[in-house]
Amino acid sequence: MRISVEQRLRRPRWLTVAVPVGSIVFAFLVAAVVLVATRHNPISTYKQLFEAGFTQNQSLDQTVVVATPLAFMGLAAAAAFRMKLYNIGAEGQMYLGAITGTAAGLYFGGRGGPAPFPIAAMVVAGMFGGLLWALIPGILRAFFRTNEILTSLLLNYVAGLLLTYLIFESESYWRQTKGFNATVFPKGKPLPHNAIWPGWTLHVQGGLTIPLGAFFAVGAAVLLWVVYRLTRFGFEATVLGDSPRAARYAGVRIRRKILAVMAISGAIAGLGGASQVGDFSHALDGDPNGLQKVGYGYTGIVVAALGRYNPFAVVLIAFLLGGLENAGNTLQGPSFPAGLVGVIQGIILFSALGGEILSRHRIRITRKPKQTVPAAAPARAPEPAA
Amino acid sequence: MNNSLLVVLLASGVAYGTPLLYAALGELLAERSGVLNLGVEGMMLVGAVMGFWTVQRLHATTGLTLALALVVAAFAGTVMALIHAFLVITLRANQIVSGLALTIFAGAAGLSSYLGNDLNLADVPAAQSFKPILPNGMQTLPVVGPILFGQNILVYISWLCVIGVALYLTRTRPGLNLRAVGESPAAADTMGINVTRYRYAHTLAGGAFAGIAGASFTLALTPQWVDGITGGAGWIAIALVIFSFWRPELCLVGAYFFGALQALAPQLQARNINLGPTVLWTNSLPYVMTIVVLVVVSTGTARRRLGAPAALGVPYVREEH
Numbered sequence: 001m002r003i004s005v006e007q008r009l010r011r012p013r014w015l016t017v018a019v020p021v022g023s024i025v026f027a028f029l030v031a032a033v034v035l036v037a038t039r040h041n042p043i044s045t046y047k048q049l050f051e052a053g054f055t056q057n058q059s060l061d062q063t064v065v066v067a068t069p070l071a072f073m074g075l076a077a078a079a080a081f082r083m084k085l086y087n088i089g090a091e092g093q094m095y096l097g098a099i100t101g102t103a104a105g106l107y108f109g110g111r112g113g114p115a116p117f118p119i120a121a122m123v124v125a126g127m128f129g130g131l132l133w134a135l136i137p138g139i140l141r142a143f144f145r146t147n148e149i150l151t152s153l154l155l156n157y158v159a160g161l162l163l164t165y166l167i168f169e170s171e172s173y174w175r176q177t178k179g180f181n182a183t184v185f186p187k188g189k190p191l192p193h194n195a196i197w198p199g200w201t202l203h204v205q206g207g208l209t210i211p212l213g214a215f216f217a218v219g220a221a222v223l224l225w226v227v228y229r230l231t232r233f234g235f236e237a238t239v240l241g242d243s244p245r246a247a248r249y250a251g252v253r254i255r256r257k258i259l260a261v262m263a264i265s266g267a268i269a270g271l272g273g274a275s276q277v278g279d280f281s282h283a284l285d286g287d288p289n290g291l292q293k294v295g296y297g298y299t300g301i302v303v304a305a306l307g308r309y310n311p312f313a314v315v316l317i318a319f320l321l322g323g324l325e326n327a328g329n330t331l332q333g334p335s336f337p338a339g340l341v342g343v344i345q346g347i348i349l350f351s352a353l354g355g356e357i358l359s360r361h362r363i364r365i366t367r368k369p370k371q372t373v374p375a376a377a378p379a380r381a382p383e384p385a386a
Numbered sequence: 387m388n389n390s391l392l393v394v395l396l397a398s399g400v401a402y403g404t405p406l407l408y409a410a411l412g413e414l415l416a417e418r419s420g421v422l423n424l425g426v427e428g429m430m431l432v433g434a435v436m437g438f439w440t441v442q443r444l445h446a447t448t449g450l451t452l453a454l455a456l457v458v459a460a461f462a463g464t465v466m467a468l469i470h471a472f473l474v475i476t477l478r479a480n481q482i483v484s485g486l487a488l489t490i491f492a493g494a495a496g497l498s499s500y501l502g503n504d505l506n507l508a509d510v511p512a513a514q515s516f517k518p519i520l521p522n523g524m525q526t527l528p529v530v531g532p533i534l535f536g537q538n539i540l541v542y543i544s545w546l547c548v549i550g551v552a553l554y555l556t557r558t559r560p561g562l563n564l565r566a567v568g569e570s571p572a573a574a575d576t577m578g579i580n581v582t583r584y585r586y587a588h589t590l591a592g593g594a595f596a597g598i599a600g601a602s603f604t605l606a607l608t609p610q611w612v613d614g615i616t617g618g619a620g621w622i623a624i625a626l627v628i629f630s631f632w633r634p635e636l637c638l639v640g641a642y643f644f645g646a647l648q649a650l651a652p653q654l655q656a657r658n659i660n661l662g663p664t665v666l667w668t669n670s671l672p673y674v675m676t677i678v679v680l681v682v683v684s685t686g687t688a689r690r691r692l693g694a695p696a697a698l699g700v701p702y703v704r705e706e707h
Contacts, residue, residue: 038500038504081483088486144681144684144685145684145685146681146684147680147684149424149482150628150676150677150680151677151681153621154621154625154676154677155673157618157670157673158670158674161666162666162670165665165666165669169666295494295495298486298489299490302487305487337500338499338502338503338613339495339496339500339501339613340500341495342490342491342493343491343496345490346487346488346496346497347491349483349486349491350469350473350487350491353473353477353483353484353487354473354477357477357478358477
């Protein structure tokens with residue numbers, strides 16, 4: 001038996017929606033097989049997941065807490081991946097954004113004054129921190145042609161060490177040094193009240209707060225869509241991603257474009273870091289088992305790939321995967337299988353990848369003409385080369 | 387003398403470098419066939435958990451158990467690599483995204499954690515682990531004792547693997563074919579080499595090596611199971627392949643160098659040397675050095691003389707060439 005893949009001449013429209021939806025369904029089916037094989041009941045496990053993620057009292061509130069950073073990370077990855085610039089350093093860029101954003105919040109918040117000012121300072125500082133961190137792999141890629149995948153990833157570890165260092169191994173500006181137990185249990189200095197980001201509380205499910213960061217994430221998605229769809233810059237970046245040679249002949253300034261796209265990607269991730277502190281933790285979280293263990297930056301890659309780098313789809317998928325992730329956190333314990341959420345995410349991504357190919361190609365299974373009974377010859381004539 | 391910092395660093399460089407070496411050798415084989423697999427970290431973790439499980443499950447304490455554990459770990463890594471191989475070779479998916487997906491699927495918050503939790507492996511010491519095998523007299527020899535003779539058998543097997551892979555690539559027909567597949571699959575195809583089969587075989591071999599690399603964490607280096615025990619070693623191994631210009635003998639040098647860098651911070655702390663603010667630098671040294679090396683390697687001259695396999699990352703389709 002021989003499996004061969006050949007290009008479809010026309011790509012049916014419905015497949016663009018069917019592939020991501022089918023991927024999610026397929027992933028849950030495969031994960032169900034894993035669950036059954038390890039003696040868990042898939043139906044009750046999935047029911048638990050769904051309730052804890054979306055329908056249970058206050059579950060949406062927690063889902064938004066996870067979906068907000070995921071949307072930022074997904075957008076950061078989408079911005080770069082779209083140009084085939086594989087920035088997988090959103091994780092580290094988020095830490096840097098959290099560090100610089102917190103510094104701005106502590107500094108400007110501490111001087112008093114009305115709330116919008118320290119918050120605006122945090123937004124700008126956070127974006128700037130992520131941007132600078134992303135420019136390291138950007139510059140190396142643009143000027144030395146160093147593989148940005150590895151450099152951006154390795155910098156995540158360095159950023160994590162820096163985060164831990166600031167809270168646990170030094171008496172930095174970010175660390176709470178005064179008060180009871182400050183030396184025994186190191187933790188971050190809390191933000192002043194006027195630097196804490198407001199939320200918009202809805203009275204559903206016993207309270208659902210939409211954090212300010214979620215609005216910023218949606219705003220970033222709109223901006224990203226406009227930039228990539230409606231501007232010359234976005235068009236050139238897309239061309240550069242699809243065909244570097246064509247872009248060069250058309251006079252696209254490749255170095256400048258790499259730096260700009262890395263900067264945009266890093267700034268979004270950095271804003272996510274600032275939102276993490278301003279919206280949720282209200283102090284820099286340096287614990288290696290805290291923010292660093294969650295790995296929003298890596299899940300963001302799943303979100304971006306599943307949304308096919310379309311900013312609006314990314315936000316929607318961030319919400320769905322946010323629910324899944326939130327349910328995984330809520331249910332963590334002896335009765336719920338650890339790592340299940342990662343397994344499901346991985347399979348979703350695999351099947352989205354495979355499905356993407358299937359939507360562009362068709363699979364033909366042909367038998368070797370070895371059989372004794374002469375098999376019916378494949379009726380379809382070979383397609384002309386595309 | 388054997389307690390001097392340099393000797394201890396070199397000795398632990400060999401120990402810490404061994405998993406890196408196995409993983410890098412495997413990735414080298416895959417990349418030589420033209421397949422980039424960024425899922426090394428995930429394959430290592432699944433190998434690590436399955437190898438550890440084998441030892442815990444079989445209560446016997448013979449060398450055979452450990453050998454079997456290695457086989458299981460290698461098999462687990464191979465299965466993980468098969469997913470990647472199917473997606474990128476048969477379905478021609480994007481190799482970068484597929485590799486990342488593999489790391490997310492199998493990695494610290496995925497399948498390896500699921501298995502570790504489901505098989506109740508956390509927080510128990512390994513029932514059995516790889517120990518130094520040479521006689522004590524040799525191990526206490528000055529300088530070379532701890533560095534060369536105080537190691538476990540995985541280290542010596544890895545040396546054989548380096549020699550084996552080097553000979554394979556330069557002296558055997560399949561090895562030469564492999565290089566042709568990685569450099570110019572269309573030409574190799576014309577010569578009658580089955581490109582798909584070569585790519586599958588070497589991607590799977592890469593998975594087996596990664597599985598063993600993972601097991602050398604849980605059965606030798608830190609004999610226990612913790613989620614994400616490899617701590618980024620898979621990524622350093624991928625960087626090592628570039629660092630070594632896709633040559634097995636240089637992989638060995640690089641692996642020990644990075645192993646020693648990883649051992650630096652804990653060793654200094656164990657000697658009560660207060661690093662103060664330099665702790666940040668010492669800890670990040672392995673990562674920063676890897677980046678520096680990558681930059682040096684990717685400059686024009688080095689790239690032209692000792693470049694990557696020309697078809698790395700490019701799917702091969704007969705009709706489209």
